[in-house]
Amino acid sequence: MEAAMGLMRRMPPRHSETALSALLSLLPQHSSDLLSQVDLPLQVLCDVDNGKEFILCEYNRDADSYRSPWSNKYHPPLEDGPYPSSELRKLEIEANDIFAIYRDQYYEGGISSVYMWEDDNEGFVACFLIKKDGSKTGHGRRGCLEEGAWDAIHVIEVGPEEEGTTRYCLTSTVMLSLTTDDESSGTFSLSGSLRRQMNMNLSVADGHLCNMGKMIEEMEGKLRNSLDQVYFGKTREMVCTLRPPAEVAQMRLPDS
Amino acid sequence: MISIFVFSLFPSLSCFTNQKAFTDHYLLLHISLSLSFSSAFLLFLVPNKSKRFRFFPLKFALQRARKIGMAEEETELSEEQRKEIAKWFLLNAPAGEIQYVAKDLKSVLNDDDVYNEAVSEAFPVYNKSHMICLEMPGRFGDVLVTSYGELQDNEYLDPKTAQVAIVDHVKQVCTEVRPATDEELPSPYIEEYRCALDIEMSKYVGEAYPKGFCSVYCTNGKDVEGPGSDFELVVVISAARLSPQNFCNGSWRSIWNIEFKDDIQILELKGKLQVGAHYFEEGNVQLDARHECKDSTLFQSPDDSAVSIATIIRHHETEYLASLEVAFNMSGLFQMLEFSRVLY
Numbered sequence: 001m002e003a004a005m006g007l008m009r010r011m012p013p014r015h016s017e018t019a020l021s022a023l024l025s026l027l028p029q030h031s032s033d034l035l036s037q038v039d040l041p042l043q044v045l046c047d048v049d050n051g052k053e054f055i056l057c058e059y060n061r062d063a064d065s066y067r068s069p070w071s072n073k074y075h076p077p078l079e080d081g082p083y084p085s086s087e088l089r090k091l092e093i094e095a096n097d098i099f100a101i102y103r104d105q106y107y108e109g110g111i112s113s114v115y116m117w118e119d120d121n122e123g124f125v126a127c128f129l130i131k132k133d134g135s136k137t138g139h140g141r142r143g144c145l146e147e148g149a150w151d152a153i154h155v156i157e158v159g160p161e162e163e164g165t166t167r168y169c170l171t172s173t174v175m176l177s178l179t180t181d182d183e184s185s186g187t188f189s190l191s192g193s194l195r196r197q198m199n200m201n202l203s204v205a206d207g208h209l210c211n212m213g214k215m216i217e218e219m220e221g222k223l224r225n226s227l228d229q230v231y232f233g234k235t236r237e238m239v240c241t242l243r244p245p246a247e248v249a250q251m252r253l254p255d256s
Numbered sequence: 257m258i259s260i261f262v263f264s265l266f267p268s269l270s271c272f273t274n275q276k277a278f279t280d281h282y283l284l285l286h287i288s289l290s291l292s293f294s295s296a297f298l299l300f301l302v303p304n305k306s307k308r309f310r311f312f313p314l315k316f317a318l319q320r321a322r323k324i325g326m327a328e329e330e331t332e333l334s335e336e337q338r339k340e341i342a343k344w345f346l347l348n349a350p351a352g353e354i355q356y357v358a359k360d361l362k363s364v365l366n367d368d369d370v371y372n373e374a375v376s377e378a379f380p381v382y383n384k385s386h387m388i389c390l391e392m393p394g395r396f397g398d399v400l401v402t403s404y405g406e407l408q409d410n411e412y413l414d415p416k417t418a419q420v421a422i423v424d425h426v427k428q429v430c431t432e433v434r435p436a437t438d439e440e441l442p443s444p445y446i447e448e449y450r451c452a453l454d455i456e457m458s459k460y461v462g463e464a465y466p467k468g469f470c471s472v473y474c475t476n477g478k479d480v481e482g483p484g485s486d487f488e489l490v491v492v493i494s495a496a497r498l499s500p501q502n503f504c505n506g507s508w509r510s511i512w513n514i515e516f517k518d519d520i521q522i523l524e525l526k527g528k529l530q531v532g533a534h535y536f537e538e539g540n541v542q543l544d545a546r547h548e549c550k551d552s553t554l555f556q557s558p559d560d561s562a563v564s565i566a567t568i569i570r571h572h573e574t575e576y577l578a579s580l581e582v583a584f585n586m587s588g589l590f591q592m593l594e595f596s597r598v599l600y
Contacts, residue, residue: 002363003359003360003361003362003363003364004360004364006356006360007345007357007360007361007364008540009536009540010349010350010353010356010357010360010534010536010540011345011348011349011540012348012350012542012544013540013541013542014542014544015348018344019345019348022341022344022345023364025333025337025341026333026338026341026364026365027364180583184579185547185576185579185580185582185583186529186545186546186547186548186576187544187545187546187547188543188545188580188583189543189544189545190541190542190543190544191541191542192535192539192540192541192542193539193540193541194538194539194541195538195539196538230535230537230539230541231541232584234504234533234535234541235506235533235535235541235543235584236580236581236584237504238497238504238505238506238533238535238543239506239508239531239533239543239577239580239584241466241497241506242465242466242467242468242495242496242497242506242507242508242531243464243465243468243495243508243573243577244464244466245574245577245578245581
């Protein structure tokens with residue numbers, strides 16, 4: 001499995017779906033591990049009941065059907081799919097509404113979904129997903145963005161309540177993919193994913209949603225900074241190391 | 257010693273759910289391993305720390321296992337298919353990482369025959385496409401492994417020194433060197449142009465690329481004796497910066513085809529530039545940038561043509577680097593994604 005994850009870390013992120021299928025066919029006995037540990041760009045389905053889109057992931061999936069957070073129904077319909085308890089479902093509905101507002105404020109568009117389910121430990125797990133596609137609608141100095149996708153997956157494990165506080169474990173993955181293609185400067189494709197974790201013990205006085213919302217907001221802020229440093233900072237540093245800009249080259253001594 | 261400590265902890269951990277105990281055990285085993293071996297193993301800790309599915313409900317896992325069980329019966333891969341998949345992984349390795357990919361692949365494949373076949377087919381293609389630079393034994397310097405300099409499957413000409421390097425693709429080393437025969441080298445007329453250009457290009461590459469290497473080959477008309485015929489030279493620049501301890505690798509490849517058109521006394525240049533970078537600490541981020549450009553200049557004497565060509569190449573490559581700088585301007589890109597300015 002480690003070798004498989006090692007391979008996933010080296011394959012070009014744009015081909016991560018192909019890489020994952022290849023690994024699944026080579027290692028069928030590790031399918032559930034692979035599917036649960038490898039993140040792929042998020043896909044979307046339309047809820048037939050209300051025309052709203054929802055995000056697909058392993059958390060709202062059973063066999064080949066996916067549960068919509070808006071109508072709580074499986075698409076395509078399933079006879080015996082798992083559902084969250086009615087109490088959890090209420091929390092899930094509220095979470096979806098609040099998260100949609102958050103998403104609109106920070107992303108001005110895009111799609112969000114929240115899924116919750118009970119775990120075996122008297123707590124529950126919540127998964128917050130955001131998908132934003134900025135391709136072809138974006139404009140900038142370099143012309144149109146051929147492909148621009150932001151996929152964020154935040155999974156929070158909520159522990160059981162103990163003396164008024166609860167432990168929250170957040171694992172966040174952001175996948176970003178940017179491709180520009182123009183006449184004068186060719187193609188530029190930068191894509192990949194970053195993963196971070198955060199644990200907090202918070203009082204339940206403000207409610208789960210408030211706590212989870214705060215954690216996610218803080219995490220996304222950190223991730224955007226990391227993205228700046230990693231996506232742009234590190235790769236730009238590498239390019240400048242390969243071929244320093246002209247001014248630096250001229251200053252260098254002849255025997256270096 | 258540490259493993260014993262781990263195993264003694266195990267019974268106390270199992271008072272939680274079975275899944276948690278198993279995963280914590282897995283985690284602790286890795287910690288103990290990493291303490292005993294070098295810190296390179298810490299790299300493998302990362303996916304385990306982020307294993308968020310510790311509490312993934314058993315009923316979900318069972319349903320999925322049911323589905324996968326059905327899938328297993330449907331497809332059983334042939335050896336040929338497994339080999340092709342293995343080759344795909346090898347060919348898609350970022351610059352400087354094929355050995356690491358090969359190691360992981362060997363473990364995943366668990367079939368030495370398929371692995372050896374895949375490796376023997378994929379490594380030569382990878383080495384040529386990445387234009388790897390190998391040291392030649394005997395103080396002849398370095399040789400670039402490229403399709404332009406390929407004389408036979410594992411023999412590569414270094415035009416600078418007129419030596420032929422014999423190469424072991426899988427080990428990525430040059431095993432021996434022999435002088436090139438007259439048939440393998442261009443005619444003296446062509447060699448004048450090639451050599452002058454090689455000298456100019458080496459000067460440029462020496463200044464512009466801290467770890468770059470270049471070669472000039474004749475790809476067409478190498479037996480042309482004198483003026484009156486067209487011929488073609490190709491300039492190849494390969495630079496790689498490998499820093500696996502910093503989880504960062506990168507490469508720059510330029511290929512410039514130059515057509516010497518005798519009848520109209522013009523040189524036509526076509527350049528293909530490719531830059532790649534890979535950052536893999538707590539993630540996997542890769543850059544793939546490509547650019548093509550064209551230019552032309554007059555057909556002059558070997559020395560003057562060489563200077564002209566080098567100037568043009570230097571100009572285009574510098575310009576491209578500047579446009580990459582612009583691409584790296586983050587706020588521009590985020591604006592393109594229509595993110596709210598609230599965060600900035």
